[in-house]
Amino acid sequence: MDIQEYIESGILELYVYGALTSKESKEVSTVLKQYPEVEKEVEQIEAALQNLATAAAPYNPEEILAAIRAKLQSNNGVVKLNPASQKRTRLLSFISIAASVIFLVGIFVLLNRTNTLRKELQVVEIENTKLESKLQYSEDALTETKEILAVIRDPQVTKVPLAGQQVAPEAYVNVFWDKESNKAYIDAMGLPEPPEGFVYQVWSLKLDPLTPTSMGLLDDFVNNTNKVFALENPNDSQAFGITLEPAGGSETPTMEQLYTLGVVANNA
Structure with a gap:
């Protein structure tokens, strides 16, 4: 062979x-x-x-x-x-x-690799979207902080310290009242977190006779990082008070749940 x-x-x-x-x-x-x-x-x-x-x-x-x-x-x-x-x-x-x-x-193999790359691209796009959202949130927070600082440092803005009352003697709040814009900035860092189902309500007070007018609620208290709230206040306020009320607020303040109270300086 x-x-x-x-x-x-x-x-x-x-x-x-x-x-x-x-x-x-x-x-x-x-x-x-x-x-x-x-x-x-x-x-x-x-x-x-x-x-x-x-x-x-x-x-x-x-x-x-x-x-x-x-x-x-x-x-x-x-x-x-x-x-x-x-x-x-x-x-x-x-x-x-x-x-x-x-x-x-x-x-x-090529199709499998293409599908893998497509999935990886989707993950990258999702991560980019998250980063953009975080960046936008940071920019918004920075803008808000600058606005708050501008109000606090404005000599024309009236600062009213609110002291803790019997229900919460350790509590404290500062109100920055801009009479020109009829806005009041409530620095509520000194308030404890409200119980579930309750909300803080801010009151503008006339002293003689005692007449409360609601300025609004400190909504979403837990998620507000700097604990500063802007509320409209067109009232001729002589004092400010904050009470703890059922969710949604009340027509009149619950005095047994008065957390802080403070008088405007020229009315002290």
Whole structure:
């Protein structure tokens, strides 16, 4: 037997790919036992196929090899050792099928990677949106802080300290009353957090006779970081008081829940 001609015939590739009939496979197995160089060639073919499959995708090369074998074995024709042209045709058929399988695997990998990148991009966009929201919040907070500082430092603004009363002697509040804009800024950092279902209500007071007028509620007290609230105050106030009222506020102050009270300086 011409060993070189046998190796170059393509029969060994078909043997490795499982594309031979049972009889042909037995014949090749017999040759392998007799000729070590033929056995070595088969080992090289197997190694080359494994490397090719591994390079094509990060999937198990055995799966690709099995797919190729299944495709080849779906052909019902019988492979004959002769003539040589039929062997070459069979080999070319395998190469075409193998290339197609590898191409499809490559397409799958590309699509999978594209989907992964798309998901990663969505995550980045969400994070950017969160960062933009945080930045906007910071800018708004800075603007608000500057406005508050401007009011506090304005010599035309009247500052009225409110002292803690019997229900909360440790409490304190500062009211900054801008008479020109009819606004009062309530610095309520000295008030304890209101119980659930209750809210602080601010009152403008006339002293003689005692006449309370609601200025509004310190809404969302817990989430207000700096605890400064701006309320309208068109009243000719002589004093200010803050009471704890049921959620939604009350028409008249609950004096038993008077937390702070303070008199405007020229009425003291």
